[in-house]
Amino acid sequence: MITGTPKPIEELLEMLEPYENIIVAGCFGCVTVCRVGGDKEVQVLSSTLRLAREAKGKNLQIREVCLERQCDPEYLELMRPYLEEYQAVLSIACGAGIQFLAEKFSKTPILPGINTGFLGVTERQGEWTERCQGCGDCVLHLTGGICPVTRCAKSIFHGPCGGSVEGKCEISKDVKCGWQLIIDRLKSLDQMENYGKIKPYKGWDSSRDGGPRRILREDMI
Amino acid sequence: MKSGSNLERVLSAGHFSVTAECGPPRGADPDVVREKAAYVKDNVDACNVTDNQTSVVRMSSLAGCMLVRETGVEPLIQMVVRDRNRIALQSDLLGASALGVRNLLCLSGDHQKFGDDPQAKNVFDIDSMQLIHMVKTMRDEGVFPSGEKLEGAPKFYIGCAVNPFADPYDIRVPRLKLKIDAGADFVQTQCIYNMETFIKYMEDAKKEGLHEKIKILAGVTPLKSAGMAKFMNRMVAGIDIPEAVIKRIADEPKEKQAEKGIEMCIEQIHELKEMEGIAGVHVMAIEWEEKLNEIIGGAGLLPRPVIE
Amino acid sequence: MLPCTGRIDESLLLKAFENGADGVMVVGCLEGDCHYVNGNIRARARVERVYQILEQIEIGPDRVRMYNLSAGEGAKFAAFANEFVEIISTIGQSPINKARSGNSQPVQEVES
Numbered sequence: 008m009i010t011g012t013p014k015p016i017e018e019l020l021e022m023l024e025p026y027e028n029i030i031v032a033g034c035f036g037c038v039t040v041c042r043v044g045g046d047k048e049v050q051v052l053s054s055t056l057r058l059a060r061e062a063k064g065k066n067l068q069i070r071e072v073c074l075e076r077q078c079d080p081e082y083l084e085l086m087r088p089y090l091e092e093y094q095a096v097l098s099i100a101c102g103a104g105i106q107f108l109a110e111k112f113s114k115t116p117i118l119p120g121i122n123t124g125f126l127g128v129t130e131r132q133g134e135w136t137e138r139c140q141g142c143g144d145c146v147l148h149l150t151g152g153i154c155p156v157t158r159c160a161k162s163i164f165h166g167p168c169g170g171s172v173e174g175k176c177e178i179s180k181d182v183k184c185g186w187q188l189i190i191d192r193l194k195s196l197d198q199m200e201n202y203g204k205i206k207p208y209k210g211w212d213s214s215r216d217g218g219p220r221r222i223l224r225e226d227m228i
Numbered sequence: 229m230k231s232g233s234n235l236e237r238v239l240s241a242g243h244f245s246v247t248a249e250c251g252p253p254r255g256a257d258p259d260v261v262r263e264k265a266a267y268v269k270d271n272v273d274a275c276n277v278t279d280n281q282t283s284v285v286r287m288s289s290l291a292g293c294m295l296v297r298e299t300g301v302e303p304l305i306q307m308v309v310r311d312r313n314r315i316a317l318q319s320d321l322l323g324a325s326a327l328g329v330r331n332l333l334c335l336s337g338d339h340q341k342f343g344d345d346p347q348a349k350n351v352f353d354i355d356s357m358q359l360i361h362m363v364k365t366m367r368d369e370g371v372f373p374s375g376e377k378l379e380g381a382p383k384f385y386i387g388c389a390v391n392p393f394a395d396p397y398d399i400r401v402p403r404l405k406l407k408i409d410a411g412a413d414f415v416q417t418q419c420i421y422n423m424e425t426f427i428k429y430m431e432d433a434k435k436e437g438l439h440e441k442i443k444i445l446a447g448v449t450p451l452k453s454a455g456m457a458k459f460m461n462r463m464v465a466g467i468d469i470p471e472a473v474i475k476r477i478a479d480e481p482k483e484k485q486a487e488k489g490i491e492m493c494i495e496q497i498h499e500l501k502e503m504e505g506i507a508g509v510h511v512m513a514i515e516w517e518e519k520l521n522e523i524i525g526g527a528g529l530l531p532r533p534v535i536e
Numbered sequence: 537m538l539p540c541t542g543r544i545d546e547s548l549l550l551k552a553f554e555n556g557a558d559g560v561m562v563v564g565c566l567e568g569d570c571h572y573v574n575g576n577i578r579a580r581a582r583v584e585r586v587y588q589i590l591e592q593i594e595i596g597p598d599r600v601r602m603y604n605l606s607a608g609e610g611a612k613f614a615a616f617a618n619e620f621v622e623i624i625s626t627i628g629q630s631p632i633n634k635a636r637s638g639n640s641q642p643v644q645e646v647e648s
Contacts, residue, residue, distance in 0.1 A: 016589075051545075062595055161339065163336060172465050178339045
């Protein structure tokens with residue numbers, strides 16, 4: 008899922024300073040699952056903002072909504088009938104949702120309520136870790152199902168580097184060495200022959216480096 | 229000859245080779261490099277010039293190489309893949325070769341987290357293995373990785389680094405083999421303190437015949453004090469200093485610890501000289517270049533051979 | 537009706553403040569004694585989060601507090617209630633109520 012973290016409340020209050028009547032918009036997609044932008048978070052954030060503003064003697068009217076997804080146009084359209092009544096939308100969806108809102112509604116300021124994080128997994132309640140950078144050229148079949156681009160701090164293809172100690176990365180004792188994980192897994196799969204080959208330079212053009220990406224599926228259009 | 233460098237000539241002639249390193253200054257003062265190079269001069273076959281080591285910003289490695297060469301020392305340019313993409317790396321390789329640098333060390337580079345600018349964007353477009361391969365392609369085939377022909381191929385004696393003390397141990401020799409396959413001519417190791425592990429590493433490398441395919445320069449760093457030993461052991465990833473080594477220097481009174489460190493380093497070089505498969509030593513006297521002559525001379529490695 | 541403090545979420549507590557409460561006490565069963573295994577432990581975590589929110593927005597974190605007792609401890613409940621009222625009286629009126637005195641209640645729109 009796409010993960011994220013709430014923006015500090017002071018930052019949001021500063022962002023909302025010019026407005027008195029806004030929409031706080033959540034999303035029932037990824038951000039609901041990682042508890043940063045769902046229906047509940049809309050309620051808590053709206054209450055928090057109202058209380059903070061009222062304590063300073065400045066009211067803030069909030070319409071609380073949570074869309075099925077902010078990354079699909081048909082759900083965004085549901086906001087159109089009432090959007091003009093509000094001065095701004097504070098979206099706590101991921102960066103994709105926030106931008107899509109901005110794109111669809113050209114006359115309303117759209118503000119980010121969260122900092123979008125990474126494509127990750129739930130380790131346990133309250134802990135998420137990164138797994139994929141969406142580089143567009145998957146090599147997981149060669150690396151035991153563990154991604155060197157994401158899991159290695161240097162994204163190297165022939166690791167581990169000299170900074171790998173007792174399974175930990177040189178950047179922090181809290182970070183596992185991605186290449187130690189790859190090697191452990193290759194060994195348990197009896198696929199160490201994959202290690203002994205020099206891999207071609209990675210084509211980062213399928214990644215973000217190639218410019219904003221597009222997937223076009225002719226068969227579906 | 230692949231590059232015609234002095235280091236290559238000395239190693240090819242079968243001499244036990246010596247390299248050292250100069251860290252460029254954290255500023256634009258060229259005299260800092262000149263002073264260090266003066267201590268290095270006549271003691272080594274080539275001198276590494278580090279490339280923003282530990283991600284701390286310093287004068288560029290190429291500029292440092294030029295200053296070192298001006299002093300009469302053959303430079304060895306270190307190049308990390310942390311800060312430059314393949315376009316910049318190729319360009320700098322061409323530039324270094326054009327300016328007469330003939331030795332190259334291909335490195336990943338420490339993560340930027342360790343330096344002054346932990347918020348910097350890192351590059352790692354290609355890794356150190358691929359850098360070796362890229363230089364070899366450019367040198368031997370006279371083409372860019374893209375396949376375009378070069379107007380003059382860069383001439384480098386290609387080096388790589390290995391850390392026999394990093395984990396997992398059992399990938400260390402296979403990884404050296406990969407670097408040889410990629411095109412490395414020589415290798416400089418991480419500083420060795422744990423001779424037991426290093427001997428095992430060499431045995432494993434020799435079983436694969438690697439010592440015949442690549443010139444292995446064993447890395448040593450003289451300890452200045454027991455405090456430095458403890459600090460390095462604890463704080464520097466991939467450095468392994470056994471208790472016995474720390475104890476040996478710690479048992480000396482403080483004012484004699486530096487002297488003891490040098491004695492231990494010389495002793496270690498003697499031991500390395502006797503080991504089959506070791507082609508030379510890389511003496512990293514960190515901010516202690518003035519001791520190089522004493523160490524290298526003490527190890528019976530002076531004068532350095534002159535090979536035309 | 538709430539069957540368990542585990543059913544209380546942060547927004548409910550915040551709503552109480554929005555609706556004019558100067559303090560909110562959450563009274564749950566004794567820890568380790570929850571009919572729903574860990575409802576009161578979850579409640580405690582949520583109360584802690586509200587505590588942090590109140591601190592961040594300068595409403596005064598001590599306006600929310602969790603107490604634990606068993607259903608048979610009527611006297612203790614009374615003592616806790618008195619204690620909490622004492623605390624809140626000392627802290628005084630919430631900044632929301634201070635700001636509101638003279639103002640009308642804000643309108644809330646909720647859409648599910």
